[in-house]
Amino acid sequence: MTGTALSGVRVIDLAEVWAGPFGACLLADMGADVVKVESFPRRSLTRPLVPDARVADGPGPVYERVDSQIQGNRNKRHIAIDFRSEGGAGILRRLLRWGDVIIEGFAAGTIDRAGFGWEAVHGINPRISMISMPAWGVRGPYRGYVALGSSIDAHVGHVSLRGVPGGAVEDVPGGFHTDATSPIEVVFAALAALNRRERTGEGSFIDLSQAEGFAWALAGSLAEWEIAGRVPEPLGNRDPHVVPHGCYPSAVPEQWVVVCAETDAQWAGLAEALGHPEWAEDGHAWASAAGRLRAREEIDRAIAAFTSARAQADSADDLQSRGVIAAPVAAPSALLPSPQLQHRGWFQPVDQPYFGTRLFPGFLWQMAPDPPEYERPSGLIGEHNRDVLSGLGYGEGEIRALEEAYAIGDRYDAETEARLGA
Amino acid sequence: MDQPLAGMRVIEVGGTIAVGAATKQFSDFGADVVRVEPPTGGELRRTPPFSDDRPHLDTGAYHLALDTGKRSLVLDLETPSGREVLGRLCSGAQLLFVQLPPEQAERVLSVVDAESGPSTIAISAHGLDGPYAGRAENDMSMFAWTTRMYRHAVEAEGEPLRYAPNVATIQVGATAAAVGLGAAWGQAHDGTRRHVDVSGVEALAGNVDTGYVDWVLLGTERRARGRMTENYPIGNYACKDGYVMFAATLGPQFQRLCTAIGHPELVDDPRFNEPIAKSQHWADFMEYLGPWLDARTRSEVFHEMQAHRVMVAPVLDMSEVADDPQARARGSFVAVEQPLVGPVTIHGAPFQMEEAWAARPSPRFGEHGTEILDALGYSRDEQIALFRAGVTG
Numbered sequence: 001m002t003g004t005a006l007s008g009v010r011v012i013d014l015a016e017v018w019a020g021p022f023g024a025c026l027l028a029d030m031g032a033d034v035v036k037v038e039s040f041p042r043r044s045l046t047r048p049l050v051p052d053a054r055v056a057d058g059p060g061p062v063y064e065r066v067d068s069q070i071q072g073n074r075n076k077r078h079i080a081i082d083f084r085s086e087g088g089a090g091i092l093r094r095l096l097r098w099g100d101v102i103i104e105g106f107a108a109g110t111i112d113r114a115g116f117g118w119e120a121v122h123g124i125n126p127r128i129s130m131i132s133m134p135a136w137g138v139r140g141p142y143r144g145y146v147a148l149g150s151s152i153d154a155h156v157g158h159v160s161l162r163g164v165p166g167g168a169v170e171d172v173p174g175g176f177h178t179d180a181t182s183p184i185e186v187v188f189a190a191l192a193a194l195n196r197r198e199r200t201g202e203g204s205f206i207d208l209s210q211a212e213g214f215a216w217a218l219a220g221s222l223a224e225w226e227i228a229g230r231v232p233e234p235l236g237n238r239d240p241h242v243v244p245h246g247c248y249p250s251a252v253p254e255q256w257v258v259v260c261a262e263t264d265a266q267w268a269g270l271a272e273a274l275g276h277p278e279w280a281e282d283g284h285a286w287a288s289a290a291g292r293l294r295a296r297e298e299i300d301r302a303i304a305a306f307t308s309a310r311a312q313a314d315s316a317d318d319l320q321s322r323g324v325i326a327a328p329v330a331a332p333s334a335l336l337p338s339p340q341l342q343h344r345g346w347f348q349p350v351d352q353p354y355f356g357t358r359l360f361p362g363f364l365w366q367m368a369p370d371p372p373e374y375e376r377p378s379g380l381i382g383e384h385n386r387d388v389l390s391g392l393g394y395g396e397g398e399i400r401a402l403e404e405a406y407a408i409g410d411r412y413d414a415e416t417e418a419r420l421g422a
Numbered sequence: 423m424d425q426p427l428a429g430m431r432v433i434e435v436g437g438t439i440a441v442g443a444a445t446k447q448f449s450d451f452g453a454d455v456v457r458v459e460p461p462t463g464g465e466l467r468r469t470p471p472f473s474d475d476r477p478h479l480d481t482g483a484y485h486l487a488l489d490t491g492k493r494s495l496v497l498d499l500e501t502p503s504g505r506e507v508l509g510r511l512c513s514g515a516q517l518l519f520v521q522l523p524p525e526q527a528e529r530v531l532s533v534v535d536a537e538s539g540p541s542t543i544a545i546s547a548h549g550l551d552g553p554y555a556g557r558a559e560n561d562m563s564m565f566a567w568t569t570r571m572y573r574h575a576v577e578a579e580g581e582p583l584r585y586a587p588n589v590a591t592i593q594v595g596a597t598a599a600a601v602g603l604g605a606a607w608g609q610a611h612d613g614t615r616r617h618v619d620v621s622g623v624e625a626l627a628g629n630v631d632t633g634y635v636d637w638v639l640l641g642t643e644r645r646a647r648g649r650m651t652e653n654y655p656i657g658n659y660a661c662k663d664g665y666v667m668f669a670a671t672l673g674p675q676f677q678r679l680c681t682a683i684g685h686p687e688l689v690d691d692p693r694f695n696e697p698i699a700k701s702q703h704w705a706d707f708m709e710y711l712g713p714w715l716d717a718r719t720r721s722e723v724f725h726e727m728q729a730h731r732v733m734v735a736p737v738l739d740m741s742e743v744a745d746d747p748q749a750r751a752r753g754s755f756v757a758v759e760q761p762l763v764g765p766v767t768i769h770g771a772p773f774q775m776e777e778a779w780a781a782r783p784s785p786r787f788g789e790h791g792t793e794i795l796d797a798l799g800y801s802r803d804e805q806i807a808l809f810r811a812g813v814t815g
Contacts, residue, residue: 005608005616022630030604056639067639072630137774140751145728147669150657151735154667155746159658160739161586163576169658169665169737171576173646177585180629181593187600189773191607192451196426196778204426208773212754216487216769217443217592218740220469223483225740226767228471232740237562237584241470245562247571247581254645256582258566266558320557327563329582331572332637335627338567340554346624358638364628365601366549366619 002075002375003367006032009194012095013037013076015105016044018179019149019210020133021072023186024103028075029363029372035095035388036073038381040080040088040409041416044069047381049412060354063381063412070352070378078379079388080409084114087407092116094392096124100203101131101190108134108143118205129193129203131186135178137209149210150174156215157222163234172234178210185213243292244270247329248304250312257312259303260325264289269322274306335361350377382410424777425452430606432456433511433540434492435499435530436521437464439561439588440545440622442488443595444519444602447772449491450779456511456794457492458499461815463787469588473763479787480762484588487768489784490758495795496788496815499530503813509533510798512540516606519598521545524555531617541605541616545598549621559622565590568626569633575646593629594622596772651704653697655679658737661715665737666723675732682730683714756781788815 009032013024021036028034038044046069048055049062056065063069081088096102102121104111111117111132121130132138135147136155153159153175163172185208193204224232237258239245245260261267264287268280278284285291292299307315312328319326328334335341336359346362363372385408389399402408406419430453434445437460449455459467463479466488473481495511498504499522512518512533518540520527527544534542544550547559547567562584565571570590571582584590598620605616627634636642650656655668670679680688688694688710693703700707715723720736727734738746744755744767752774757765760783771779791814795805808814 003604003608004612004614005604007608007612009607018630025630026600027604030601030608053642054640065639067635070639071632071635131773136748137752139774140748142728142748146731146733147735148733150667150669151733154658154665154737155735155743157738157740157743158586158589159665159667159737162574162583164581164583167576170649170660172658173574173576173648174657174667174669175574175585176631177589180626180631181596183630184593184596184600185772188447188596188603189775191600191603192426192775192778194607195430195603196424196775199428200424204775204778206773206775209752209754211748212752212770212774213772215743215754216772217589217596218586219487219592219769220471220483220588221586221740222743222767222769223487224471226744227473227481227483227486227763228475230471235587237581239587247562247566247583249581254579256566258563258571260560260563262560320554323558325558325560325563327559327566329566329571330569331643332569332632332634333643335567335569335634338554340548340552341624343552344549344621344624346628355639360638361628361632361634362624364597364620364625366621366624367601367605368617368619369614370616 002028002373003030004370005367006030009033009101010099011035011190012099012102015103015133017046017068018072019182020103020105020186023183024076025072025074026183026187026364027190031370034076036076036078036379037083037092037095038078038080040082040382041406041412041420043412047412049417056355058355061411064354073378075375076379077384077388078382079385080382082407083116085405085407087402087405089115091389091392091402091408093124096121096128098392099125099128100194101129103131103133103186103190105133107146108132108138122203122205125203127197127201127203129190129197129206131189131206131208133182133186133208133210135210137212138207149176149178152178152211152214156211157218161218161221161232161234164236165234165238167234178214181214181217182208182210241293243296244299244303246300246303248307250307250315251310252312255312256329257307257315258327258329259307259319262325266324267292269324270303270319273319273322273324274302348374350374352377353380380410381412382408385410423452423780425780426775426778428452430454431515432517432519433458433515434519435508436460437462437466438521438545439466439469439484439488439591440595440598441519441521442466442484443592444543444545444598445492446488446490447596447599448517450771450781452778455492457489457494457785458508458511459494459496459787459815461496461498467787486760486763486766486784490768491780491782492785493790493794494785494788495791498813500526501813503808503811505529505533507795507798507808507813511794515540516609517602518542519545519602524550537615539615541602541609541618543598543602543605543618543620545594545620545622547622549619549624561588561591564622565626567623570626570631572643573633573645576648578646578648590626591622594620594625597625652701654704654707655711659711659715661718661720661723663719666715666720667735667737669733678730679727679732682727682732683710685710758783760784761786791815
């Protein structure tokens, strides 16, 4: 049993890859009944037939072992339909009458051409809300433009901020932060629409530009221009008004540790760890936050000498015991040994049919009295076709006819590929 | 206006950027948000930049951007008097967001009526319990724990980098907002008061872009590798007036790109038509792509490439984002008339829903003290007593 706060809320997830599907997961974690509608016989980008770098070892179909598919689809029921076919479109229409919220992430205009734009959806069920979430939204001159998360990161200004001072823009790697921010906005948007429907009885259309959903996190950097009149430059790990504020090497290559002292008390703890408590005593130039600003390089060298002689976790633990802000730059393998995450029971053992039980990252929040749980792992393709369709009123004969017509399916193979070609 | 959260009351405690980000979404979508301010003003009001570079509790960037439409009440919650006021405030509220060190948070949460009080959301770096619960963290050190920073660098095996300031922190706040709205929905429908514990590390490391799943399923720990010249074009490329970001490595994308630059024949060229050969001929390919880019502005590259459905976008800096044609057409930025500062351009709605979102000015420090205490039934003599005792501001 997972959370129950959203019991009775019905969600149709028509999105692919990460941003939309994971938003639907988060609603499911709170108890919403989410039906994931996968494309058939055309496959999603996260359902390859041939192994690539994202596919885990194991038996069974390649498309059931893809990390990017498995990450964003827990706690849902999965159906696979061809909604461009007559039979598939009929299923989607029944689903729309059943649902409270539909989430779709096609390029702007695509869903309208398939006959399921907002007006059509609203006509089928005036109480359902629809979230359309193309990169730059539905409206505007970039309507229909194609993007990945890195395109949005560039366009909202984040690429201009992520490098090191004076560094080359070519070296700034692509960033996919909107894959993390958009799902959160999907949840807020869906619930905002449900709240309004409580008063009006009507669903709402939500034009969720993934650019806008992320951009507001750059409030401080925008103000650097809008309020202070300066074009913000990349800061690296520095803070213009806090010394020390940096990332330092440890005794082990590629293991780094973050150290910051924002207050005099934190600085006193750091000075003590470095073996120079006098650096924090009255009269010493570095005892003052203003004085430390003038000695950034010298202080950074002293900290680097300390951290370079120790393992990253040892530095962080020692400094934290003295009240200093410090953390290892954790590689994925460093999360599992974290006593904190273990204490919190964060890791989730999840049994997937084709590669057994693995420890997955836990939930974004803990909730009492009804915590999120893995009620279902990521579903297999078409796993719940019968369950969902019979719930919508389809009889067994009708379901078999839909299968024979390739309007629904539960596998991708040469036969379905050939069908796609035709 | 038909604001979706009209009629909802939300209380925020702690004065941090994360808690301010959490309740901003409620305020702008119509809820009555009371910002209970620590007497120091807290992190959010003290974080730069400031108007004229003069530090002031009413002119900081995060305050102007994230406190929109809220009401401000200064209250010392380390005193029984302060907690009594908070208790009264909570009795009419649907949600209470708190970010404080664990012991202080527990004291604040204890004023909430266990049956009829609002659902509560505690924000912290590591959660309210466990061996790291008391650790001092900030935006960067929390981010360091999440596997993101490990993968973010400008050179292979180089120093890991944070994102832009407070991007991680605001993601934590937005996560708290989302689950908080879920808890409020639940309480309104099943009567169950919920408590939510949002650990920033868990909220970020558990999101879909976590590198941890790659490690679990594939045994890989990816780090940044600098410029990608094996599979291309991906990443930032110079053009006439700046840079554009490409994501056009995959088969159909690469094919359309070759067509867009007038060289459709390159798709069948043995130097580029299969992955291993392609990985050895980046410099050759740049002889075609480089001059094409040199002759065009970012905007020209963007629109010409998008006409061929190639994933490319201009790299904009913060002086350019609000003037972008798409942003202008959509109203992605709004100007808010702020007391003491004047009109300030801030980011607009995180999603667009008709008549749902509006940003109003941010409140001066303690602006609504009397108004709120009057409504809670405190007489003016009682208000003076609280003020004189240093509880209110």
